[in-house]
Amino acid sequence: MTQADMTPEALDAIRSDFIEKVGLIAQTDGLPRIAGRVMALLIFDGDVVSFGDIADQLQVSRGSISSATRLLEDRGLIKRVGKPGQRQDFFRLADNPYENMLNAVAANLDRARAEIDETLVQLPESTPEIWDRVQAYAQFYEEMGQAVIRSIENLKSGRSGT
Known part of the structure; x- marks a missing residue:
């Protein structure tokens, strides 16, 4: 239709x-x-x-x-x-509402990763298996944050092309 x-x-x-x-x-x-x-x-x-x-x-x-x-x-x-x-x-x-939404998501992911990083600093060297698991969790937030930043850049470049 x-x-x-x-x-x-x-x-x-x-x-x-x-x-x-x-x-x-x-x-x-x-x-x-x-x-x-x-x-x-x-x-x-x-x-x-x-x-x-x-x-x-x-x-x-x-x-x-x-x-x-x-x-x-x-x-x-x-x-x-x-x-x-x-x-x-x-x-x-608002102007750029979806970019604003993604910026908030990126900030939340960054805060979560920073909190996890604080735990990594506190872990003793005698617990490498725990450190590896916690580090993998921090890496998850890092990767998600980078993906959101790429999405923000894609939105910006899409807007500038119109």
């Missing part, structure tokens, strides 16, 4: 499904489900959306939207914008 053939109802169903899917993904990643739903709404629609419209469209309380938007802003995923003559806040997807 092409976009031209798609009914507004069919597109609305796809949109609703996407919003719910991203909410569940966010929840699996330890974020509030509503934060994922807000993010999905902004991704799918691609518009600047008012605080009130987000609450209405997602059918959740303003308090939930306030908490979710603050969390997403703090993570560099959405941006709060104002409109002249409007008293309420508006939100849009």
